[in-house]
Amino acid sequence: MRVLENLAKFSAILAGVLLTGITFMTCLSVLGRNTIGTTLVGDFELTGVAAGAAIALFMPWCQIRRGNIIVDFFTARVSDRANERLDRMGALLLGLAMALLAWRATLGGLNAWDTKSGTMMIGFPEWIVYAAMVPPLVLTAVIGIAQFARGFPQVAE
DSSP: OHHHHHHHHHHHHHHHHHHHHHHHHHHHHHHHHHHTSOOOTTHHHHHHHHHHHHHHHHHHHHHHTTOSOOOOTTTTTSOHHHHHHHHHHHHHHHHHHHHHHHHHHHHHHHHHHHHTOBOTTTOOBHHHHHHHHHHHHHHHHHHHHHHHHHOOOOOOO
């Protein structure tokens, strides 16, 4: 699990760097719009593209830290063993869902590559977004399946 934790941490750091860059770009665009009357063309497209990639990049860290929402209304009074089993089943279901998303994102990326699909204003290649999303989705799937198989060891702060 240590390797998965390190990969998840690296993925989250990449997401943070990506969002920081987009924040700076947005600030420059707003400054330009309000001071010299010009803006960065396609800034909203790049923001959307980066946000989509960043969400996928944050998912492995969220799963390894068990940061997903857990609704325990119905399980608050069951035994710890039963809760552990339910948590492990939830991790398996999440892992399988992420594997499905990774597969579909791969197909979407290949289709975007074949059709040379791009954003409307600046023509940013859409396959790049898919390519950025697939590895963290696969990593999240592996983490979920590993948590199902091994349980939930304590992770370092």
